Amino acid sequence: MKVEEVLRSINNKDVEFIQRMVKVEYDNKLQCPLKFVYQKREYKTTEVLGIFKGDLSPGDLAFLVKAEDENVYLLYLHFFDSQPPGFIYPGYWILNLRVLRDEELMFLNREERKMLVNMQLKRMADFHGHLCPDLIIGCRACEMALEILSKKEEVTGGFSVIAENNSSALDAIQCITGCTLGNRRLVVYDSGKHKYTFIMNRSGFAVNLSLKEQRFGDEKIYFQLEEKILKDEATIDEVSHFRKFLDDRVKKLLSLKHDDLFETVKTRRKSPRTETPTVFSRCSQCGDMVLKSKLLNRKGSFVCKPCFEMLIHIPSPATYN
Ligand SMILES: [Zn+2]
Ligand SMILES: [Zn+2]
Incomplete structure (x- = not known):
């Protein structure tokens, strides 16, 4: 299970809450839990998927770990604010939850599953590693441009793309159109804009797309969370909440009409020089x-x-x- 999927599950509460104090063997050098004991069974951890800030007292940590049984667990390490007398440990561990597995989720998340049934999206997500808003913007730009170009002439004669940013959108363009950095039919002038020009190589007919301002209604909290995550100050709830925002954006960007997404200008220009x-x-x-x-x-x-x-x-x- 990939981290994104785990975060989605946590945000959707597709989890089994455990909330028990457990004994943990912790590797001080590696700074990760090696194993924990729960209901008299020992669980060796095989991978740490993420470390987050805890939420009880400052210094608390949360570890998202995969265990030998292939399940993903969340372990909290709470530190005592003031150490109780006679206590040798500075804190205690709580086994917070187990993330439900795919088989257990069979009948949940129908929406998301439907979203990924779209094969083009699936192929793109595999190529890029995940679904994210920028990837969808790139995908929608390709769809719209190809629709416009194909009304004008045969697209088979070949075309090139100029992209004016260096975001995940580039992967969508490369995956969908076959115009890649390697074959130099994708040229990038990174000015940080969601602007794309698709140019027919033979005729020079071109269409220029620029993203219209999009409002999602969650901007304030979105940017607050993003900043916390960038500074490594986010709790796992905050990170999974942010994942939900991203998913909502992906869904919205997929549902919008082309004209609500992009401003288009038809023009003529030479293909970028591919020396x-x-x-x-x-x-x-x-x-x-x-x-x-x-x-x-x-x-x-x-x-x-x-x-x-x-x-x-x-x-x-x-x-x-
Ligand atoms: Zn991405
Ligand atoms: Zn030199």
């Missing part, structure tokens, strides 16, 4: 071989981009006549 990477030349600074068209002129000598950027920060020696 053949054969002509290499030496950088006069570092000596690396560099694609000739990527060399930059620095006071008459040709250098690579990293060298160019380094050199402009070094003042050139004063010259005397």
Whole structure:
């Protein structure tokens, strides 16, 4: 079970709540629980799926672990605020829950299952690793652009894509259209915009899509949670709550009409130049071989981009006549 699925299950309460104090063998060096004893049975942990902040007192931790029995458990380590006299341990462990397995969930989450029955989505999620809003935006951009292009002419003649961001959307484009970074039919100018231009190679007919502003109504709490997660300050409930927000966004982005998603402009432009990477030349600074068209002129000598950027920060020696 992948972490995302576990987080969904926790947020959906597809879990068996246990909430028992348990004995845990903890590896101080690895900083993870090695095994725990529950109902007189010993469970060795095989993998730590995630470590989160606890929620009782500061310093508390929550460990999401997979055990030998293939189940996923959540263990809380609570620290005493002030140590009771005679106590040698600074805290105690609670076995909080077990995540229900797929077989147990057979009749739950019908909606989500239906969502993944869509084969294109399934293929894309496998390629990218998960379903996320940016991936869906890329997918919807492809669908819409291909629809527009195919009304105009045969799409089989080949086309290229220019994307203006460096997000998960790129994987959707590569997976759906076959325009990849490798075959240079996908070109990325990362300006942090959800803008995509699809260009027919032969005719130069092009359509430009830019994402309209989307409101999900949860922005405030969404960004608060995102910030907490980025700072590693989120509890598992917060992380699974955030997962739910992402899933809701995915669902909404899938349900919107094309026109509610993108502004489109039909235009004409040349395909991005896809040079053949054969002509290499030496950088006069570092000596690396560099694609000739990527060399930059620095006071008459040709250098690579990293060298160019380094050199402009070094003042050139004063010259005397
Ligand atoms: Zn993603
Ligand atoms: Zn160089």
